[in-house]
Amino acid sequence: MTTAKTGLTVLDEVFTTAKAEDRAALIAYLPAGYPTVRGSTGLLTQALEAGADLVEVGLPYSDPVLDGPVIQHAVDTALRGGVRVRDTLTVVETLAARGGRAVVMTYWNPVLRYGPEAFARDLASAGGLGVITPDLVPDEENGWLAATTATGIAPIFLVAPSSTEQRIADTAAASRGFLYTASTMGVTGARDAVSDTAKALVERTRRHTDLPLGVGLGVRSGGQASEVASFADGVIVGSALVSAAEHGRAAVARLTSELAAGVRGNHTGR
Amino acid sequence: MATAPGGLPTASDGLSEHGHDPDATGHFGRYGGRFMPEALIAAVDEVAAEYDKARHDPEFLAELDRLQRDYAGRPSPVTDARRLSEHAGGARILLKREDLNHTGSHKINNVLGQALLTQRMGKTRVIAETGAGQHGVATATAAALLGLDCMVYMGEVDTERQALNVARMRLLGAEVVPVTTGSRTLKDALNEAYRDWVATVGHTHYVLGTAAGPHPFPMMVRDFHRVIGLEARAQVLERYDRLPDAVVACVGGGSNAIGIFHPFLDDSAVRLVGCEAAGDGVDTGRHAASIGGGTPGALHGALTYLLQDEDGQTIESHSISAGLDYPGVGPEHSFLHDIGRAEYVPVTDTEAMDAFRLLCRTEGIIPAIESAHAVAGAVRLGRELGPDATILVNLSGRGDKDVDTAARWFDVVDAEALPTDPPAQDQPEATGEREL
Numbered sequence: 001m002t003t004a005k006t007g008l009t010v011l012d013e014v015f016t017t018a019k020a021e022d023r024a025a026l027i028a029y030l031p032a033g034y035p036t037v038r039g040s041t042g043l044l045t046q047a048l049e050a051g052a053d054l055v056e057v058g059l060p061y062s063d064p065v066l067d068g069p070v071i072q073h074a075v076d077t078a079l080r081g082g083v084r085v086r087d088t089l090t091v092v093e094t095l096a097a098r099g100g101r102a103v104v105m106t107y108w109n110p111v112l113r114y115g116p117e118a119f120a121r122d123l124a125s126a127g128g129l130g131v132i133t134p135d136l137v138p139d140e141e142n143g144w145l146a147a148t149t150a151t152g153i154a155p156i157f158l159v160a161p162s163s164t165e166q167r168i169a170d171t172a173a174a175s176r177g178f179l180y181t182a183s184t185m186g187v188t189g190a191r192d193a194v195s196d197t198a199k200a201l202v203e204r205t206r207r208h209t210d211l212p213l214g215v216g217l218g219v220r221s222g223g224q225a226s227e228v229a230s231f232a233d234g235v236i237v238g239s240a241l242v243s244a245a246e247h248g249r250a251a252v253a254r255l256t257s258e259l260a261a262g263v264r265g266n267h268t269g270r
Numbered sequence: 271m272a273t274a275p276g277g278l279p280t281a282s283d284g285l286s287e288h289g290h291d292p293d294a295t296g297h298f299g300r301y302g303g304r305f306m307p308e309a310l311i312a313a314v315d316e317v318a319a320e321y322d323k324a325r326h327d328p329e330f331l332a333e334l335d336r337l338q339r340d341y342a343g344r345p346s347p348v349t350d351a352r353r354l355s356e357h358a359g360g361a362r363i364l365l366k367r368e369d370l371n372h373t374g375s376h377k378i379n380n381v382l383g384q385a386l387l388t389q390r391m392g393k394t395r396v397i398a399e400t401g402a403g404q405h406g407v408a409t410a411t412a413a414a415l416l417g418l419d420c421m422v423y424m425g426e427v428d429t430e431r432q433a434l435n436v437a438r439m440r441l442l443g444a445e446v447v448p449v450t451t452g453s454r455t456l457k458d459a460l461n462e463a464y465r466d467w468v469a470t471v472g473h474t475h476y477v478l479g480t481a482a483g484p485h486p487f488p489m490m491v492r493d494f495h496r497v498i499g500l501e502a503r504a505q506v507l508e509r510y511d512r513l514p515d516a517v518v519a520c521v522g523g524g525s526n527a528i529g530i531f532h533p534f535l536d537d538s539a540v541r542l543v544g545c546e547a548a549g550d551g552v553d554t555g556r557h558a559a560s561i562g563g564g565t566p567g568a569l570h571g572a573l574t575y576l577l578q579d580e581d582g583q584t585i586e587s588h589s590i591s592a593g594l595d596y597p598g599v600g601p602e603h604s605f606l607h608d609i610g611r612a613e614y615v616p617v618t619d620t621e622a623m624d625a626f627r628l629l630c631r632t633e634g635i636i637p638a639i640e641s642a643h644a645v646a647g648a649v650r651l652g653r654e655l656g657p658d659a660t661i662l663v664n665l666s667g668r669g670d671k672d673v674d675t676a677a678r679w680f681d682v683v684d685a686e687a688l689p690t691d692p693p694a695q696d697q698p699e700a701t702g703e704r705e706l
């Protein structure tokens with residue numbers, strides 16, 4: 001363990017590399033256990049091979065209040081298939097063993113139940129780099145920052161268009177690795193257009209932090225990825241990839257390549 | 271503020287300071303808080319700030335009192351249930367008649383307050399979740415009264431078992447959205463309401479229907495319901511020159527219970543008893559007893575007792591009562607349980623339905639099935655405490671909405687209970703109807 005890089009170091013490399021290439025990083029979300037645990041590992045591997053710099057492994061939860069119908073359905077399928085919290089850790093471990101870079105995206109209660117310290121420890125030893133918690137604000141972290149710091153993984157919080165300047169500053173101060181910038185007020189789901197609010201929020205947030213800013217919610221095409229890449233450090237894609245996953249690995253590879261071209265400023269668009 | 275008939279406390283008195291508020295971000299001990307997406311924090315901050323202003327604004331308080339009196343019909347009476355008492359060990363059973371409020375339950379207390387707050391915030395649309403439909407009906411009613419757009423999320427299972435209330439909401443001009451995700455009951459209706467709110471928060475207020483969710487809802491909803499306990503305490507004192515030995519209420523999310531309990535918190539001799547829905551029985555796993563059969567966790571915005579598996583996934587609750595069929599509970603109840611100030615007891619479907627029929631037959635009052643859980647708890651407690659005891663029960667709602675469910679229940683039960691009954695020739699299906 002002493003020679004291994006910490007999650008924070010590796011995340012830092014992800015964004016430094018992208019920046020050196022004058023582009024944004026591509027961050028791909030897919031839930032563990034969809035359509036099966038093995039199937040999800042395959043899909044996530046595919047996304048990494050097709051050009052995602054980092055994957056978010058979704059930890060399926062029964063009450064995903066910040067997710068729209070596409071992700072709800074996938075997560076529901078995973079849960080009905082019997083996916084467990086430890087399966088998400090196994091998926092991360094498999095990806096990491098193959099050199100993949102992964103963070104976990106999870107609602108807070110499964111972590112709370114697992115025990116925040118134990119979760120941070122087990123994720124770190126699985127090779128995970130950080131944890132995005134869509135329904136945990138730093139105000140309620142209660143030991144989570146200490147637990148993640150102790151294991152070198154990144155606590156990644158969200159800012160939203162409705163966040164006040166003070167809350168953006170506080171949330172950025174609590175986050176490590178990168179900051180998740182929610183592009184719109186709404187749940188996850190592909191949207192036809194990238195809203196202006198994303199750019200405005202990124203500009204506001206830059207005044208408070210040097211952390212890389214990942215923009216998520218609603219990106220679905222190379223064209224949109226390119227647009228977001230022009231002002232953000234990371235482009236996060238979820239629902240569109242989950243929809244592609246319904247059609248199998250090839251569809252995930254195709255969309256990921258399109259998005260990877262998009263974050264490099266060349267897109268075939270759609 | 272006290273201008274109510276008989277000099278009773280009024281709704282606005284419920285909003286005054288009383289030394290039992292949570293900390294600034296809504297924690298009752300370790301419970302409560304704001305386990306919410308950041309996107310909604312600004313909205314709940316706005317609600318908290320507006321509520322804080324409103325509770326000190328004489329104009330708001332006067333308007334709340336006026337609506338509660340002239341529109342909802344407060345104060346609600348306390349009825350001495352003399353014939354019921356014979357089945358409850360001779361204990362005096364006093365019913366706080368929230369069933370007589372306009373729209374038929376306690377829910378209107380909270381809704382009138384939040385609807386006025388919506389206007390103050392300059393918002394034009396309200397959304398709500400509902401289980402039994404009582405909160406949805408109350409919200410649709412207040413929206414009609416104040417000219418607000420209204421959308422109500424209701425689990426598909428509940429739209430079927432509470433069809434009467436769906437029709438009422440539609441008559442009142444609200445849009446009812448059946449929720450088809452998850453267990454298709456109250457918890458999923460809450461999820462959908464949050465999803466709506468995060469996208470519409472600029473012009474929409476979420477009228478949360480129980481004393482749960484993120485701060486300030488547990489505190490604010492409680493305060494709007496404190497009038498129940500304030501009135502009842504004064505009514506009992508005035509009539510009997512003593513306090514009750516126990517106060518009993520059903521607990522879904524916990525709003526009617528916290529409303530009647532709260533003004534008795536400092537009366538340490540008064541037992542506070544919350545009746546949780548035990549469905550088929552807490553040991554069967556098919557129940558909705560979050561405190562009696564759950565563990566602390568975060569759901570729908572608060573840290574509180576909830577039904578969850580070892581992975582922290584919410585376990586679906588089960589209760590014959592749509593309004594109690596929820597796997598969580600308001601955080602202040604979790605706190606009162608842990609410090610031992612209130613006790614929470616299970617009441618099964620069967621016990622509740624027995625009490626439902628008993629109240630119909632002995633007092634001529636058809637209760638909501640939710641409230642029947644409290645009646646069952648009070649009857650049990652009366653047998654334990656005996657004829658010297660006085661027990662105050664929150665009769666949170668009336669049972670019109672439940673007539674279908676009850677008819678089906680008693681058909682089944684009586685058919686099983688009377689296997690040797692001769693087939694009724696001249697009265698088709700007479701067994702159930704006669705028994706009802």
Ligand SMILES: Cc1ncc(COP(=O)(O)O)c(C=O)c1O
Pocket residue numbers: 375376401402403404405479480481520521522523524525526527592593594638640641666667668
């Ligand atoms: C009549 C009645 N009582 C009680 C409840 C349960 O809610 P709470 O626990 O918030 O009082 C409901 C909810 O629908 C209800 O309609």
